[in-house]
Amino acid sequence: MSGPIMGEDAPIKTPRHVAIIMDGNGRWAAARGMPRGFGHRKGVEAVRDAVKSARAFGVEYLTLYAFSSENWRRPQEEVSDLMGLLKLFIRKDLAELHSADVRIRIIGAREGLKNDILGLLEEAEETTRNNGGLVLVIAFNYGARDEIVRGMQKIARRVAKGEIAPEAITEAILSENIDTCDIPDPELIIRTSGESRLSNFLLWQAAYSEFVFIDDLWPDFDRNLFQAALEEYSRRERRFGGVESVDIAVGSNS
Numbered sequence: 001m002s003g004p005i006m007g008e009d010a011p012i013k014t015p016r017h018v019a020i021i022m023d024g025n026g027r028w029a030a031a032r033g034m035p036r037g038f039g040h041r042k043g044v045e046a047v048r049d050a051v052k053s054a055r056a057f058g059v060e061y062l063t064l065y066a067f068s069s070e071n072w073r074r075p076q077e078e079v080s081d082l083m084g085l086l087k088l089f090i091r092k093d094l095a096e097l098h099s100a101d102v103r104i105r106i107i108g109a110r111e112g113l114k115n116d117i118l119g120l121l122e123e124a125e126e127t128t129r130n131n132g133g134l135v136l137v138i139a140f141n142y143g144a145r146d147e148i149v150r151g152m153q154k155i156a157r158r159v160a161k162g163e164i165a166p167e168a169i170t171e172a173i174l175s176e177n178i179d180t181c182d183i184p185d186p187e188l189i190i191r192t193s194g195e196s197r198l199s200n201f202l203l204w205q206a207a208y209s210e211f212v213f214i215d216d217l218w219p220d221f222d223r224n225l226f227q228a229a230l231e232e233y234s235r236r237e238r239r240f241g242g243v244e245s246v247d248i249a250v251g252s253n254s
């Protein structure tokens with residue numbers, strides 16, 4: 001795995017965890033007079049590229065917002081298109097990701113998912129469980145408020161059984177009971193397509209994240225744009241509410 005990459009002037013401080021809101025597939029397709037599904041298919045190619053870049057840059061965790069709990073409201077045809085692409089991605093790319101030592105993790109609600117998709121997601125996690133390279137976190141049927149509510153329900157069940165006192169609930173306990181329990185918080189969140197909002201993504205984990213919003217649409221996201229986002233991140237000072245700049249490695253889950 002590579003060390004720090006060199007920007008034009010200074011070495012880049014590589015964040016351990018980069019999370020990406022992949023936005024703009026529909027607009028990319030519309031600009032070419034094509035149906036939205038065409039943009040999503042190009043989006044999958046950008047996903048493959050982003051995984052390769054993350055590995056080359058030495059990023060340890062890459063989280064991709066693939067399908068939100070709100071995306072079910074899209075037209076039925078588009079929902080099936082997106083499901084089909086995710087299934088195809090796992091079927092076609094799992095062996096290659098596995099041989100590249102990538103570990104796949106899925107975050108998001110699993111209840112109510114169809115058996116075929118659930119089976120593939122579990123197979124991807126199971127097959128790559130012992131890999132030690134890049135951790136590719138796919139946010140699927142994911143909504144941050146839903147994640148926090150599910151976490152609170154788990155904790156409330158323990159409170160009801162008398163295993164934990166309400167006053168003993170801490171930030172660490174909530175962190176341990178949500179989908180990202182053993183994943184460090186992202187130091188950097190990137191969103192493509194010129195929109196500047198979080199859209200219910202990693203609300204708890206993003207407390208101290210740096211945000212880089214870029215105008216390019218997701219299908220155009222390539223290694224150069226990824227590198228430019230890392231360079232922008234390197235220029236930011238992270239103080240965690242204190243006065244002095246803190247080394248990036250300290251920030252994760254603290």
Ligand code: FPP
Nearest residue numbers: 022023024025026027043044066085086089
């Ligand atoms: C946003 O573009 C993108 C999505 C809702 C889905 C992202 C999914 C993929 C790139 C493909 C499957 C993912 C994996 C991990 C294989 P949009 O449709 O909201 O675009 P718009 O805002 O221009 O309409």
